[in-house]
Amino acid sequence: xxxxxxxxxxxxxxxAQMVADLAGVSRSAVSRALNGGGYVDAQKREQIVKxxxxxxxxxxxxxxxxxxxxxxxxxxxxGDIRNLHDSNFVFRLCEGLNRQGFWPxxxxxxxxxxxxxxxxxxxxxxxxxxxxxxxxTEALVDRCGKLNIPMICYGRSIENxxxxxxxxxxxAGTRKATELLLAKGRKKFGFISGPQGFFSSDQRRRxxxxxxxxxxxxxxxxxxxxxxxDGGFAAAQAMIASGETIDALICANDASAIGALGALxxxxxxxxxxxxxxxxxxxxxxxxxxFALTTVQNPIDLMVETILxxxxxxxxxxxxxxxxxxxxxxxxLRETH
Amino acid sequence: xxxxxxxxxxxxxxxAQMVADLAGVSRSAVSRALNGGGYVDAQKREQIVKxxxxxxxxxxxxxxxxxxxxxxxxxxxxGDIRNLHDSNFVFRLCEGLNRQGFWPxxxxxxxxxxxxxxxxxxxxxxxxxxxxxxxxTEALVDRCGKLNIPMICYGRSIENxxxxxxxxxxxAGTRKATELLLAKGRKKFGFISGPQGFFSSDQRRRxxxxxxxxxxxxxxxxxxxxxxxDGGFAAAQAMIASGETIDALICANDASAIGALGALxxxxxxxxxxxxxxxxxxxxxxxxxxFALTTVQNPIDLMVETILxxxxxxxxxxxxxxxxxxxxxxxxLRETH
DNA sequence: CACGAATGTGCACACGTGTTCACATAGACT
DNA sequence: AGTCTATGTGAACACGTGTGCACATTCGTG
Numbered sequence: 001x002x003x004x005x006x007x008x009x010x011x012x013x014x015x016a017q018m019v020a021d022l023a024g025v026s027r028s029a030v031s032r033a034l035n036g037g038g039y040v041d042a043q044k045r046e047q048i049v050k051x052x053x054x055x056x057x058x059x060x061x062x063x064x065x066x067x068x069x070x071x072x073x074x075x076x077x078x079g080d081i082r083n084l085h086d087s088n089f090v091f092r093l094c095e096g097l098n099r100q101g102f103w104p105x106x107x108x109x110x111x112x113x114x115x116x117x118x119x120x121x122x123x124x125x126x127x128x129x130x131x132x133x134x135x136x137t138e139a140l141v142d143r144c145g146k147l148n149i150p151m152i153c154y155g156r157s158i159e160n161x162x163x164x165x166x167x168x169x170x171x172a173g174t175r176k177a178t179e180l181l182l183a184k185g186r187k188k189f190g191f192i193s194g195p196q197g198f199f200s201s202d203q204r205r206r207x208x209x210x211x212x213x214x215x216x217x218x219x220x221x222x223x224x225x226x227x228x229x230d231g232g233f234a235a236a237q238a239m240i241a242s243g244e245t246i247d248a249l250i251c252a253n254d255a256s257a258i259g260a261l262g263a264l265x266x267x268x269x270x271x272x273x274x275x276x277x278x279x280x281x282x283x284x285x286x287x288x289x290x291f292a293l294t295t296v297q298n299p300i301d302l303m304v305e306t307i308l309x310x311x312x313x314x315x316x317x318x319x320x321x322x323x324x325x326x327x328x329x330x331x332x333l334r335e336t337h
Numbered sequence: 338x339x340x341x342x343x344x345x346x347x348x349x350x351x352x353a354q355m356v357a358d359l360a361g362v363s364r365s366a367v368s369r370a371l372n373g374g375g376y377v378d379a380q381k382r383e384q385i386v387k388x389x390x391x392x393x394x395x396x397x398x399x400x401x402x403x404x405x406x407x408x409x410x411x412x413x414x415x416g417d418i419r420n421l422h423d424s425n426f427v428f429r430l431c432e433g434l435n436r437q438g439f440w441p442x443x444x445x446x447x448x449x450x451x452x453x454x455x456x457x458x459x460x461x462x463x464x465x466x467x468x469x470x471x472x473x474t475e476a477l478v479d480r481c482g483k484l485n486i487p488m489i490c491y492g493r494s495i496e497n498x499x500x501x502x503x504x505x506x507x508x509a510g511t512r513k514a515t516e517l518l519l520a521k522g523r524k525k526f527g528f529i530s531g532p533q534g535f536f537s538s539d540q541r542r543r544x545x546x547x548x549x550x551x552x553x554x555x556x557x558x559x560x561x562x563x564x565x566x567d568g569g570f571a572a573a574q575a576m577i578a579s580g581e582t583i584d585a586l587i588c589a590n591d592a593s594a595i596g597a598l599g600a601l602x603x604x605x606x607x608x609x610x611x612x613x614x615x616x617x618x619x620x621x622x623x624x625x626x627x628f629a630l631t632t633v634q635n636p637i638d639l640m641v642e643t644i645l646x647x648x649x650x651x652x653x654x655x656x657x658x659x660x661x662x663x664x665x666x667x668x669x670l671r672e673t674h
Numbered sequence: 675c676a677c678g679a680a681t682g683t684g685c686a687c688a689c690g691t692g693t694t695c696a697c698a699t700a701g702a703c704t
Numbered sequence: 705a706g707t708c709t710a711t712g713t714g715a716a717c718a719c720g721t722g723t724g725c726a727c728a729t730t731c732g733t734g
Contacts, residue, residue: 010485010652010655011485011655012485013462013484013485013690014483014484015689015690015691016690016691016692017690025713025714026713026714026715027690027691027714028692028693028713028714028715029712029713029714031691031692031693032692032693032712032713035692037692037693038693038694038711038712038713039710039711039712039713040711040712040713041711041712041713044712055483056479056480056482056483056484058456058459058460058480058484059460059690059691059692060403060460060461060462060689060690060691061460061461061462061691062399062400062402062403062408062461062462062690062691063399063403063689063690063691063692063719064460064690064691064692065399065691065719066397066399066400066403066690066691066692066718066719066720066721067690067691067692067693067718067719068692068718068719069691069692071399072453078428081428084421084422084424084425084621084622085421087421087424087425087428087429088421088424088425090428091415091418091424091427091428091443091445092424094443094445095445095446098443098444098445098446098452098453099446099452100452101452101453102452102453103442103444103453103458103461104442104443105410105440105441105442106428106431106435106441106443107435107440108428108431108432108435109432109435109436115435115436115437115438115439116409116435116438116439116440119395121440122395123395123396123397123398123401124397124398124399124440125350125397125398125399142393143393143395145393146351146392146393147350147351147393147395148347148348148349148350229621229622229625230625233625233626258625258627259625259626261627262625262626262627263626265627266626266627284421284566285421285566285622288566288567288570288595288596288599289570289596289599289600289603290595290598290599290602290603290627318347318348350720352719352720352721353720353721353722354720362683362684363683363684363685364684364720364721365683365684365685365722365723366682366683366684368721368722368723369682369683369722369723372722374722374723375681375682375683375723375724376680376681376682376683377681377682377683378681378682378683381682396720396721396722397719397720397721398721399720399721400689400719400720400721400722401720401721401722402689402721403688403689403690403691403720403721403722404688404689404720404721404722404723405688405689405722406721406722
């Protein structure tokens, strides 16, 4: 664990013993007065409550957790996130966890850039850990299994008896998008992918390639887009500069599609009459009026609620078999197809 | 604290004593072998390391913290967030905290909607708490003072000896934007505000109103925009429908400005020749090529680094006087003014 | 041989909390 | 008077960890 420094001693936090001393009772009385249970004389209870307020006493959650109480801590392993939709997802997941009375411990970045590691997070007695597909490893599943920490993976399905998962069928999503454009008579397909090696991007590409194969077609243009608007803009510019006459552009995510729309409009290529554009995720930006992007749905709310449900189920029945929830994506028809 | 349910007993987490039993040594030896310090026979050290790996042992951070070690937990109180820029800010703040070896505990939502409260978070022995201006209360500052938890407020300055703050001069930002447009000869000003009662929106409005006053002008149109793209779009539509001939539109944030741009373009109002539009925050969307929004800078990176700096300083010197860092916003000239 | 330093070990303590339970007192009932 | 129940209290325990320190052994030096 990085970040350990020689800090000066910080004034001591108020303890139950201090309250007991001020109120002239035992620490046991303080606990009974503030939490209920057992009996406490009414007058003494008042004194205790007053002393606690005066000192600003707040029970130490860590000490209480040692007693076997649930910590309500849930690690959210977000990994390397590069666009607004994905960072918004993490935020909404935190919101959902808060609603359920959990405390999300957010872990970002890649191993090399971070001052902390996922493994370090396992030092906390987590009630659960939610890991984004791209940050999931078999070693991590193994460790959580040994520590009896319920694990939920999102954005990827995994074959492991120790972890639940929720993901959308990425390949099925791009299959539907491709089929829609084939049905419109489109013939020259382009694809803007995400960053190299990103799982979801690879799967979305696979769905496109396989569907084109089955139609006896092949991809006419391909360029990585970094999952960002800028990346999508640049990739679309490269596509335009390549001279290929693309009539159907499928993007690995909405940010890329939005960037591509920007580039196409600045070159006076009319969407959708000259070129269809479809994104993926139904990010918030996709529905902004100036984009009205046709996209493959992968709705944040549904994913979050499913994750919360899986956590609750796992806590309720720890030995329950692992479950993978697959969300079959639907195309949301707007104006760019 | 909501969320307590009668959960079945979860299998016990691996403890140092279990490792000691398996390796045939004392618990003290386990601690020395895994952490360094003291002395351990080399052969026994190997046995201990092996036993720990076999059992999947991970020290319990909470128990260790009770020893007086720093928890490295930092509460991030985000409150009610409605747009991508603000949720992205929270995410980037978490990234920054992770880089410094901290664990961000994210607290979202309003009191009524949430299963947890900020006060509940104070049960954790936090190393610091970072609170968004809109969620800041004097009572909270008081509580943290009593618990000796360093507090940093962002997005608002506060006059309290117990908390540090970082904020940009909202009013100065809209002052500069207004002056810029006055200097271009604009006369008919409109304003799209944020949600009712939001601090930053009120201050940004104030800067605009005061500057117009000093120029002997007044606001010609005003509409709340909810801090979202949709809200900005609707407000701009209302402005167009009002029949007022606005030539200068200032928006309380970039999302509102982007929504307004969309509405103006769909009515063939050319920006900036017919109407200047200026946003606030320099959100990521502002620099997307299809917007190229002129905006008042309030950069995420600088705010995050300043917050991290304030935390570090407070930890290094707990008795240091409270400090407020004010970021004087500059206008970032792009294409909409 | 005596002394000091280095290596090694495990017991016991502290951290802050919730809870059990032995003990004390008072009141009600037979 | 004896028994049972309700109210009330604080000592002691456990939770899991890091660490101080008493004790033991070995090695090196004068």
